[in-house]
Amino acid sequence: MSILLSSAERLRQQIAFITEVDKLKEIFRQTILTQSRRAENSAEHSWHFALMIIVLAEHSNHQPLDVLRILKMVLIHDLVEIDAGDTFAYDTKNMADQHARESVAATRIFGLLPADQAREFRALWDEFEERATPEARFATACDRFHPMLLNCLTQGHAWQRHGVTHDRVLARNAHVADGSTTIWEYAVKMIDDAVGAGHLAPKPEANP
């Protein structure tokens, strides 16, 4: 049964949601900032990522894109981390149940909104996660490119700290090419340069 809420009651629920998501500013990632070198949080990452979308949309393999839908996906994509925490892209242990943990979080957090908006946000989050549309493929490409860029600008900080090697960076991020071959080509060159500069370790030699 659908319940029609008054405009004032909808606003009350929406502000409860807006208040709750302030917590995303306290969720820290493995990447660090170019200036102060402190850890980046997921709220400022989401802003930087959204700005990348409007600047780089022309490089999507698929044109035209629904940029508004992408921006909505991007602005909400990390909210699940309020409950589930940030999972480092190379943390295979915690990645195993990442989607299950985040799905529970999505239900709770989007559930603070009026039902129609909760459904819309859940559908956007699912679309981003499933990477099946051109919009989701371009969004996830930029979501992967962003920490690679920050790592390259900070002498490979997160890679060094976690012992991530060149081959793993290439394997983990190869799907960037599904969203944008131009950005992936730039990234491959940038990563090669990081290896050349000694900021990213080459693939370990196999045992003979």
Next chain:
Amino acid sequence: MSILLSSAERLRQQIAFITEVDKLKEIFRQTILTQSRRAENSAEHSWHFALMIIVLAEHSNHQPLDVLRILKMVLIHDLVEIDAGDTFAYDTKNMADQHARESVAATRIFGLLPADQAREFRALWDEFEERATPEARFATACDRFHPMLLNCLTQGHAWQRHGVTHDRVLARNAHVADGSTTIWEYAVKMIDDAVGAGHLAPKPEANP
């Protein structure tokens, strides 16, 4: 004379811009976060503000809105602070030359982009500043509502610290009603409650 850049050269300029704007994460505001109570920075403010736009757009006085254009305005509106710093909403001294300082910053920062994008971003920033379109009026309404909400959620932190009184909050933010009467009515009630709770001082009594 228009110069056509290659896709790779455009991308190089765009990434120089994306690298530069990382600095917005180091520009701190007078508002504090609801959890850790540290100062909020302008990058995470911009994310929260953009999310408010997609959640609250239905409350704009004017319908329909071009939400994509608003999001673009919001995502870039504070970039000028990288050079000009954040100006507190009640700092009348620094507000006097704020627009002039920010205009110089806009020229430099947007100028890192390919010329067509630099022009688009400058036009969006001017639109936001001039508050003449329904999109800019709704955007600036949410930009004013956001710190009021955070202040109310943190026992009036920035108001207390700077001795801001009830009458000044109402006067400084009354233009929220030009974007959304619903949000302004909510804000007036929220501010009254803050006075009632002792988090915002009432108007000083005039000398007899």
